Each structure stands twice: as structure tokens, then as C-alpha cells.
Amino acid sequence: MLFQWGLRKKQPANSATTKEQEQSGQAKDVPNGSLDTIVNVNIDIVQRTTGNSSDIVIRRFTIGEENPIHAAIVFTDGLVDEKIIYNFLLESLMTVNIPSSFSPKDLFLFIEQKLAAVGGVKHVQQWFDVFSSLLSGQTIIFIDGIPTALSASTKGGEYRSIEEPSTQLAIRGPREGFTESLRTNTAMIRRRIKNPNLWLETMKIGEVTQTDVGIMYIKGIANDEIVEEVKKRLRSIHIDSVFESGYIEQLIEDQTFTLFPTTYHTERPDVVAANLVEGRVAVIVDGTPFVLLAPAVFIQFFQAVEDYYARFDIATALRFLRVLIFFISLVAPAVYISATTFHQEMIPTPLVIAIAAQREAVPFPAFVEALIMEVTFEILREAGVRLPRAVGQAVSIVGALVIGQSAVEAGIVSSAMVIIVSITAIASFATPSFAIAISARLIRFLLMFLAAMFGFYGVIIGLLLMTIHLCSLRSFGVPYMSPLAPFIPANAGDTIFRVPTWAFKERPRLINQANIIRQGENQRPQPPDETNNE
Structure with a gap:
């Protein structure tokens, strides 16, 4: 709180723009307002705002021969897949023949609907959205005469490959662990839970770093009150930087002055998937392989992943x-x-x-x-x-x-x-x-x-x-001590001792209260009936 107060004290009092930027998480040096209709003006603003940084690549070109229209694309080197840009954007834009009657607006719609052969194409009109997309690995397309740009999904770059987690080794079980890429981590979870009710909501936290933070849960299994509480605590975070999930963990925990962890972190996708099925909420932070799980209970820290793969x-x-x-x-x-x-x-x-x-x-x-x-x-x-x-x-x-x-x-x-x-x-x-x-x-x-x-x-x-x-x-x-205190007999089979898998009939009651039943009746394996065989 003292740190946040110190940041706000330096800002001008009674400044409406400053308050709006604080609420939206916008960096103070990003220009306000909408884009200009002239490409060169927009490019100058991009160069001035980024300090002519060498990794901000700008490519100017013209579209059409009879009535050429000036255009430009801007992307951040190292955050994009350049093959996608050159093969599916630049080549199409620079070689297309357009009728002389095309206005800049017609060309804009033509590029959006016909030429941009990539996913995630959307309109951006505000400078904050432009820089947010640019620094997230998107490619920005400016068209002369249009005060709107196109943002195309061209994310790429170098990431650490999927490896076996080093902190949670297992004798039996999957050998893959999370990486520092948010999309790679969410994809590994979706490979295990192929259900449309697995919802993912993303927000940006950190006024300077603008770190992507994802909230993943299974709708209909997760307790809606817990999900809303997680979202509320994340939205209330006002901090300049988030570099690891430990920042988030310290800002959303219930009790600060305790030696015991009240959120669980893991770098194993199978652990996250199993906890999501139980009704917990996962908080995934871009740039770290450790995913937070909430709520956490004391006995959870003594459970290893291979416990559920063994007898x-x-x-x-x-x-x-x-x-x-x-x-x-x-x-x-x-x-x-x-x-x-x-x-x-x-x-x-x-x-x-x-x-x-x-x-x-x-x-x-x-x-x-x-x-x-x-x-x-x-x-x-x-x-x-x-x-x-x-x-x-x-x-x-x-x-x-x-x-x-x-x-x-x-x-x-x-x-x-x-x-x-x-x-x-x-x-x-x-x-x-x-x-x-x-x-x-x-x-x-x-x-x-x-x-x-x-x-x-x-x-x-x-x-x-x-x-x-x-x-x-x-x-x-x-x-924190549930299901031991308060004691819940129906959930006591997954505490210090573990009952057979066919006896896991209910999900944790205090975590999930709407969709309790996790499996059908009579799941206990039985030998074949010799009488029927005869």
C-alpha cells in the first residue's frame, strides 16, 4: 500500500486523464485518442513513442498501380513469426491488383475480408490498443485515409520447449511441464480437458509490464462465488510490474501474516487439469511455468501426482x-x-x-x-x-x-x-x-x-x-484444514489415506457445491459371473 501510495502521490492532482489511465492500466507515455488518417503521421507517433527502438520494424509500401494507396505494417521483432508476415501479409498486399475506383475504405474492407490470410484480425482505433497489440506479438496494418488500423495475429518468436518439470518429478505419469508461454500452457490443459465448458478469461495486470494473466475454470463445476472472488481480487491489483506468479500469489492470498501457503502452485498440466475437474480455479501468468490453483487446503501439499496413478x-x-x-x-x-x-x-x-x-x-x-x-x-x-x-x-x-x-x-x-x-x-x-x-x-x-x-x-x-x-x-x-476440520466424511477418502478410484464418488464439498457427483454408481470392478458364462 505504501508503494502504491508513493506512485500516486507523484501524479498531478485532479487530473481526469491520469485517473482514466490508472483505471485502464494504461502506461502514462502512450498517446491518448484515436489514430490519424495519414499513415506517415501514425508511423511518426509509433517511432516517437517507442524511442525509435531497433526491434520495432516498420515496412512502408503502396497498394495498387493506377491509384496507389500508401500503407505500412509495424511489428516487434522477436515476438512475431516473420514467415507468416512475409508469406500471408506482405506478399498479398504488395502484389494485389485493385480497381482504380477503390476508395481507402473499400481497400480496408478488402484487406480484412480477402487478403489477410491470418487469424485474429480485428480493428484498432485507439493508440493504447495499437501499442498493446504491437507489444503482444500482433502485426499492425495502417492504411492511408483510414483512422483505423488492422491488428493481425502473428505471434511467434523463440520459446523454451516443453520439458519434464524439475520441481515435481513423478515416477509414473506424463513427462511434460508448463513453459513461459501463456498460450502453450493453456493448450496443454485443453489437451487434457476437451470440454467447451472449460472457460478462459484473460486480463492484463501491471501498469508498466501489461502482463497477460489468464483465469481458467470449468463452468458448471467450479463454484461461481469462488470464481468471482478470484476475479475480484485480480482486478483490484494495481502494481507497476508482474514478472512471475509469485507477485499475484502474494496479492490475492487471504492471510498475509502466515508461514503456510494458502495457494497451490505447480508446473504440471495434469495436476492443474485434475484440480480444475475438482472445481478449483487456475491462474496462469504469462512468462512463468508455475500456475496458481485456488482454493488450497493443507492436506493438498502432501499429495503427489503419482498417488492417483498408483494403487x-x-x-x-x-x-x-x-x-x-x-x-x-x-x-x-x-x-x-x-x-x-x-x-x-x-x-x-x-x-x-x-x-x-x-x-x-x-x-x-x-x-x-x-x-x-x-x-x-x-x-x-x-x-x-x-x-x-x-x-x-x-x-x-x-x-x-x-x-x-x-x-x-x-x-x-x-x-x-x-x-x-x-x-x-x-x-x-x-x-x-x-x-x-x-x-x-x-x-x-x-x-x-x-x-x-x-x-x-x-x-x-x-x-x-x-x-x-x-x-x-x-x-x-x-x-484451510478441510475436510479434516470441519470434518466431512464424504471427502475424507482423499486426505492422509486414499480410497480406491472407484470410491471417488463426490468432489470436495466446500470447494464445489453445485456439481458434486463425479462418477456413476457401481464403478467397483467385479470378476466375471461364472453362472452367466455357463
Whole structure:
């Protein structure tokens, strides 16, 4: 809010033009008003507005021989497919023979209806629409004598090819992930959901960047109130730039001061398609492979995509393991601090003697010891992420081994503490969602502090406060802990454990309330009836 207020304070007061530009998201340097009837005047405005940028290509030419009419096309190099422009626009325009009786208006309609052999041809009359189309990969056609231009769809350029997602790997399932192109991402979703009720609405967010943001949902399945709430929050965003979906995520979430993510992000098209069928809304941002899904619930972050491709018993066992992993990454150091500092009677006597022997030469209490090791591992983790991939892995592995062994030999930490911190670090890596894993990493330090102050009582108090906080969260009005709190028996089969696919009869009730039934009756497979066969 302070940032937005600072932007508005610099603008002239009582300026109607400025207010209109703010409401429409128009850049302040774009000229207002309609186009001129003279091509050269329009071209001069384009060159002056873009600062004679070298990537703005302008091609002047004439149409007709007996009564030539001046025209020009303008496009942005790198954002268009030049083969389409030269083969389907320029060649047709420069070689066509028109009658001498053709007026500029007749020629304009002739080009629109007969010559422009490309898709997405539309009229543009305002300069804001001209520059918006030009900088989005469209080609603008100016005709002398007409105060209207044609915008032709010629989008192209270089994009990253479709690859396997690096953040959500799956043993079984599709191998393609989203790219930085909005249209490529929406196409991958439509390949999976071939339904006309899959609606896509696009808006531009960012007064400077004019970033395309798409809202995709299935009409008739998605809750209309949630869809309208998503649109309302997106329309209320007034910011100068949007470069990644993280900008949008921070501006539309329900609760700002929380360590837990209240929107789900993924770069897998099959995950987005499955959530759309459940009734969620996808927010797709141009320029990033990460798509936002809303509303999100807590248990969703422990579900992997291959859970639905494997048998239910295997998926259930893996989900129990993931929840256990999350709990270990959350409380393991705090439990060790509590047990060794306040509750030694809870540890078996031989183990207590072994731990005491190891800690005999350590000058620090267990809390400081754990804090040193946790911070060291966080530094190594961050270094491994930022360094080049080949070097980063070597630094993480070698650094952890060398530092851990050296710290034990120097008497700074005990061997037991190295084991505890190592298990905690591995558990945090095994959590399927990075967004929830980073939350556990931060909460772990709070629980360590409470354990050093009050022992197991502090750990339990911390977990209770965390549970209360989780139950108070909402994601676009949906309780964050549903269907566990409030408990919904019909949807409990897709939480910590997963029921067989033939038992998925209903969609999540709090997310979708109109179209609940997702499959027919008697979907359970049955062996052939031997009596009928005889």
C-alpha cells in the first residue's frame, strides 16, 4: 500500500486523464485518442513513442498501380513469426491488383475480408490498443485515409520447449511441464480437458509490464462465488510490474501474516487439469511455468501426482510416510533438545550414558549446538541451490560431510546432534511440496526455542498454537484444514489415506457445491459371473 501510495502521490492532482489511465492500466507515455488518417503521421507517433527502438520494424509500401494507396505494417521483432508476415501479409498486399475506383475504405474492407490470410484480425482505433497489440506479438496494418488500423495475429518468436518439470518429478505419469508461454500452457490443459465448458478469461495486470494473466475454470463445476472472488481480487491489483506468479500469489492470498501457503502452485498440466475437474480455479501468468490453483487446503501439499496413478494401498502408505516425514522435519531437533535438557528420564539408560559421553567435551548447551548445526545446513542448502548445478551438488555433499566430521572432532557438536540434524534435513527434502517444506524449516526454529525454554511442554504448546492457527486460516473462503476440520466424511477418502478410484464418488464439498457427483454408481470392478458364462 505504501508503494502504491508513493506512485500516486507523484501524479498531478485532479487530473481526469491520469485517473482514466490508472483505471485502464494504461502506461502514462502512450498517446491518448484515436489514430490519424495519414499513415506517415501514425508511423511518426509509433517511432516517437517507442524511442525509435531497433526491434520495432516498420515496412512502408503502396497498394495498387493506377491509384496507389500508401500503407505500412509495424511489428516487434522477436515476438512475431516473420514467415507468416512475409508469406500471408506482405506478399498479398504488395502484389494485389485493385480497381482504380477503390476508395481507402473499400481497400480496408478488402484487406480484412480477402487478403489477410491470418487469424485474429480485428480493428484498432485507439493508440493504447495499437501499442498493446504491437507489444503482444500482433502485426499492425495502417492504411492511408483510414483512422483505423488492422491488428493481425502473428505471434511467434523463440520459446523454451516443453520439458519434464524439475520441481515435481513423478515416477509414473506424463513427462511434460508448463513453459513461459501463456498460450502453450493453456493448450496443454485443453489437451487434457476437451470440454467447451472449460472457460478462459484473460486480463492484463501491471501498469508498466501489461502482463497477460489468464483465469481458467470449468463452468458448471467450479463454484461461481469462488470464481468471482478470484476475479475480484485480480482486478483490484494495481502494481507497476508482474514478472512471475509469485507477485499475484502474494496479492490475492487471504492471510498475509502466515508461514503456510494458502495457494497451490505447480508446473504440471495434469495436476492443474485434475484440480480444475475438482472445481478449483487456475491462474496462469504469462512468462512463468508455475500456475496458481485456488482454493488450497493443507492436506493438498502432501499429495503427489503419482498417488492417483498408483494403487490406493501404495498411495496410502506413501501419504502416511510423507506426513511422518513432515512431522520429523518439524520437531526432531526440538524433541532432542527437550529430551537431553529436561527429560533425561524418558531416554533409555544406555542411550543416556552414550549421549552424555559424547557431550562431555561439548561446551555448548543442546539448543546452541542444534542452532549451530541447523544454520550451517541451511547455509549449505542455499549454496547448493545458487551455485551451478554440477558444482552445487558437490559443495552440498562434501561440505556437509567435512563440516560435520570436523565439528565433531573439534568438540563443537556431538555425533548424536549431527545425526538428528541430518535426518531433519533429509526429511525436509522428502516433503513433496517446497512451499510447505520451507514453512516447516522456519517453524522448526520456533519449536527449538520453545523446547530450550520449557522442554516437551513448550513443544506441545507450539504444536497446539500451530494447529489453532491452521484451523483459523481460509483460502478464498474455504477452511484451510478441510475436510479434516470441519470434518466431512464424504471427502475424507482423499486426505492422509486414499480410497480406491472407484470410491471417488463426490468432489470436495466446500470447494464445489453445485456439481458434486463425479462418477456413476457401481464403478467397483467385479470378476466375471461364472453362472452367466455357463
